[in-house]
Amino acid sequence: MPRLLEVESGRVLAPGEILVEGDRISAVGPSVPHQAGAQIIDLGDTTLLPGLIDAHVHLFLHPGAEDLQTVEESVPQRTVLAILAARDDLMAGFTAERDMGTEGAGSADTAVRDAINKGLIPGPRLRISGNAIDILGGHEDANRFNPEQHVLSNATYANSADEIVAAIRQQHKEGSDFVKIYETGPDVMQGGALRTPYQYTAAQLSAAVEEAARFGGVVAVHAMGEPGTLYAAQAGVASIDHATQLSDETMRIMKSKNIPAVPTFAIFEYFMHESAARAAREGPFLEYKIKEFKRQVAAGIPFAVGSDVGPFPHGTQARELELMVKYGMKPLAVLQADMLNGARLLGWSGQIGQLKPGFYADIVAVPGSPLEDITAVEHVSFVMKGGIIERMPQALR
Numbered sequence: 087m088p089r090l091l092e093v094e095s096g097r098v099l100a101p102g103e104i105l106v107e108g109d110r111i112s113a114v115g116p117s118v119p120h121q122a123g124a125q126i127i128d129l130g131d132t133t134l135l136p137g138l139i140d141a142h143v144h145l146f147l148h149p150g151a152e153d154l155q156t157v158e159e160s161v162p163q164r165t166v167l168a169i170l171a172a173r174d175d176l177m178a179g180f181t182a183e184r185d186m187g188t189e190g191a192g193s194a195d196t197a198v199r200d201a202i203n204k205g206l207i208p209g210p211r212l213r214i215s216g217n218a219i220d221i222l223g224g225h226e227d228a229n230r231f232n233p234e235q236h237v238l239s240n241a242t243y244a245n246s247a248d249e250i251v252a253a254i255r256q257q258h259k260e261g262s263d264f265v266k267i268y269e270t271g272p273d274v275m276q277g278g279a280l281r282t283p284y285q286y287t288a289a290q291l292s293a294a295v296e297e298a299a300r301f302g303g304v305v306a307v308h309a310m311g312e313p314g315t316l317y318a319a320q321a322g323v324a325s326i327d328h329a330t331q332l333s334d335e336t337m338r339i340m341k342s343k344n345i346p347a348v349p350t351f352a353i354f355e356y357f358m359h360e361s362a363a364r365a366a367r368e369g370p371f372l373e374y375k376i377k378e379f380k381r382q383v384a385a386g387i388p389f390a391v392g393s394d395v396g397p398f399p400h401g402t403q404a405r406e407l408e409l410m411v412k413y414g415m416k417p418l419a420v421l422q423a424d425m426l427n428g429a430r431l432l433g434w435s436g437q438i439g440q441l442k443p444g445f446y447a448d449i450v451a452v453p454g455s456p457l458e459d460i461t462a463v464e465h466v467s468f469v470m471k472g473g474i475i476e477r478m479p480q481a482l483r
């Protein structure tokens with residue numbers, strides 16, 4: 087009989103049973119009513135968890151030259167790959183994700199999200215940003231190409247508060263749920279510390295937050311360090327992604343406004359293993375990031391879990407939870423960051439992230455005990471999303 091983790095309390099029910107009716111959980115406990123005609127699935131020696139949440143993905147990216155793939159591959163071609171990526175993420179146990187920008191595929195993510203919602207293709211529940219927003223010559227612009235070729239940015243240009251508002255309106259018209267803004271870059275290590283210019287002022291980010299709120303949306307930022315991270319916190323963004331360098335004042339605001347940092351260790355680690363040259367460049371960044379992360383954990387700021395998957399293979403990103411444990415968090419704290427803060431960040435509080443009556447039946451099974459060995463989450467054998475079985479263990483097929 088499987089065990090069941092109550093994420094909020096950290097209590098493990100053994101055995102743990104879940105009754106699913108329609109797309110929702112209707113009962114949870116050591117034993118639930120076995121109704122006549124119900125299909126009974128015994129997942130054996132596993133632990134049942136709520137579906138995993140990845141708060142930072144790129145369905146429209148795949149391994150290999152990130153800036154060139156977005157120039158060479160057409161949007162239809164990239165959309166086909168995004169559909170496969172969504173399936174791979176779901177099969178790995180990620181039943182909800184926040185897509186942080188199509189990187190030059192416009193609002194093609196709208197079509198992917200809508201097709202998943204209609205049950206036409208398998209994939210996680212999605213919150214999508216459309217294309218991200220960035221300044222001219224900013225982090226995501228095609229700065230290294232011949233200017234006469236007019237290679238465009240992977241993000242949408244906006245150079246003032248008015249232009250940010252216009253870009254947000256266009257993206258929302260095309261189906262976006264939230265706004266992704268590049269707030270810092272390019273990054274350099276200087277004298278053992280990260281230096282990264284900010285892109286928008288706190289006032290400009292506030293204009294974005296206000297405009298997004300108008301339609302019930304939020305703003306998430308790519309922000310590696312100060313002062314961009316401070317400006318983002320002051321503006322009241324929903325999350326600070328990458329969040330390598332956070333000042334004491336920034337962390338104070340993040341705690342008081344409950345703004346999670348999304349560390350994205352998995353992408354940093356992946357680039358370390360890409361090539362010797364890349365490792366030499368990224369090594370000092372990762373070392374610095376780990377040191378700062380330990381400070382952030384000690385300061386008690388909220389975290390959510392996002393891997394930045396896309397540049398590395400979809401379906402492998404549960405590694406992010408392992409890395410957050412490796413660098414200083416307890417397994418239960420990482421699972422709570424993933425599921426409780428993830429649900430809130432994606433706007434699905436009370437709907438996903440817990441195994442409780444009334445919640446969506448988004449359920450995964452992992453071997454062993456993730457509280458003792460977090461790597462269990464990298465071996466999901468069963469996936470249910472909204473009451474539909476998406477993946478069955480080999481032995482039960």
Ligand SMILES: [Zn+2]
Binds near residue numbers: 142143144186
């Ligand atoms: Zn990203």
